[in-house]
Amino acid sequence: MTPENALPKEHYLNHGYGWKSWLLTTDHKRIAWLYLVSITLMFFLGGFAAFLIRLQLLTPQGEILRNDTYNKMFTMHGVVMIFFFLIPSIPATLGNFLVPLMVGAKDLAFPKINLISWYIFIIGALYVLWIILSGGLETGWTFYTPYSTSYSTSNVTAATLGVFVLGFSSILTGLNFIVTIHKMRAPGMTWFRMPLLLWALYATSLIQILATPVLAITMVLVAVERFAGVGIFDPALGGDPILYQHMFWFYSHPAVYIMILPGMGVISEVISCFARKRVFGYKFVAVSSLMIAVFGFLVWGHHMYVSGMSPYAGMTFSLISYLVAVPSAVKTFNWTATLYKGSVSYDTPMLYVLGFLGLFMVGGLTGLFLASMGLDQHLHDTYFVIAHFHFIMVGGAVMAYFAGIHFWWPKMTGRMYPEAWGRLSAMILFIGFILTFFPQFILGYMGMPRRYSVYVPEFQTLNVLSTAGSTILAVGYVMPLVYMLWSLKYGEIAPANPWRAKGLEWEATGPIPAWDNFPVTPTVTEDAYNYPQRPVAEIERERAAGRAEGRMPELASGD
Amino acid sequence: MSAHAHNPAVLHHFADAEQQKESATLGMWLFLATEVLLFAGLFLVYTLFRWKVPYVWVKESYLLGITLGGINTAVLICSSLTMALGVHAAQEGKKKALIGWLLATMLLGATFLGVKAIEYHEHWEHHKVPGLNFTYTVPYDNAHPYKVPEQQVFHFLYFCMTGIHGLHMVAGLSILTVIAIMAYRDKFSTTYYTPVEMAGLYWHFVDIVWVFLFPLLYLTGNHYTGGH
């Protein structure tokens, strides 16, 4: 191993100093940091609301919050976590950082628009702050009419306008990615040589571009309807509340894939590196991302089986919802097959990936329960639904986000995070997660409805388990925050390619990328994940030697 | 590194002028796709209510009158022609012609907005502005002798759709102003006129939206004869 004790003289982080060099930057890597800081703040804001919810549910009668405060807390939790954390999470941070590096370009196609998208995000976030300061919002994150039109006494207009504004940040990010992936790939980087993260982000961007504007116009209509007192959605004024639900879920179901698809891309990258194998069935995994994006547009009705929908429409939506599980299953099976006869090592990113595989599978399969019309009659609006989507969103998307942040941290900062702490917190997170959310499947199946601040005493044991789990989960989230911040200053200097991973972002940028990424435009001559095929025993020997050094070994001369 | 470093029109992060142009074009089309879906939400609401209460749609549409809307349609179609001629002039590097056609396009666009303002004023005088001043026509007609809330919905949608379209016109005019100034300052050449083309795409899109709005809002009631 060649020890590299110092970072290069010039890199993107010291290319300029002072607030202007950050707030007016058009460098995609710095914008990734702007987003990373912003969404981390939002994550802990949303997490704080969640923690209050769990505290309230510790006892059947709920001692902590007044009923309407409770409603405001779950609304805040949902709005912040979905619109301000999960939607931008991987695309705006890792995606911004990696897309140009992975295609071998100097920047995204539209660097200024990229910066504008962050400012739009911040304006949206200020709306949320305004809502909190003006007393909160109690409609639930779905803004269902007529709660949001006639019955809400809170600042719905600000919230809908905030979501409207925010949507454009998401649209602009998606637009930038699609153009960059289409037009700015380095010589030799054909479509089927692209890393799977790019395929996933491409599919995500399609959804962002085509679905977000529908949510935007829906939010405008709610705001204007409240202003003018005209019934587009409010039944008392001749409007149609089901229409609202259709328009809302036309965005918000595909939005689930905005949240999970980038995570799936990260999983493909990490799993192939830590299994030292090309992702099994690369082309199928690549195309399945597009299939998910396309089918994802056709299933929104499964949120509305009990809202008033003809059984024929319901059956159609149910059938397509089953079909959309197929590409997800293709991915899961192929990841598992990638592990088969791979030489697997268990560093922190891989631990998160393994956590993802288990939790995403449970989340995905319980999604099928909810996609069937009959069972959904029983499970609709219960904690079963809560558990299902937290398994996908937290167990899936957030786990993948953490895997990615740890995996690319050396490239983003030039320093290693402390591996032992990383593994420990990955384990804590996994245990805390299971303890928090698994009981909710049972609670929901037994009939505990969502969004109530009180419950019957029989449900207390499971609720206590869930709340206890959430404290462990909180520890699992705070720990990475602390040691990542620590590592910014004190972390060991990272070598250019600490994982011996494949991909332009590792192989062609040096220890930490320069301001314009590549000294010379790279040329791609091989497929993605072209890890050398070597006898497992040999790799194991090297790895054991590496363990003795306390660091993952460099693999082989041929790398 | 390469020759393009001397071409000020090619930004640092693009490999060459062609890549830059293709990126801009694709980006613009994607943006227009977003815009299509934004308006699609409004068209969906329109369709649903028209299907639910066709008689309201016919009569309220009749109240709009077609004269001013018709004039505006003609104005916008002409402006698309002048815009296309402007892009053509840019391709051939004819600066004066480009600026002339851009100004003509802007004049037509401003005319459209002026006529629209007159129309809005008329709606105000006729008490057809939902939320601010709206009077139901009662009795509605022989078959439906009571006021129906969907009357307001029609005008509400009318204002939403034409209002959002109007905002796009204002945005278009601002863009054309910038393009005209750039043209005046010799920013374009026969090899670099992408911004003119992009502005043209946007302008045509806004025109096309109107081509759908006009029949749906104005012509739906054209054969209304005043009750059964």
Ligand SMILES: [Cu+2]
């Ligand atoms: Cu869904």
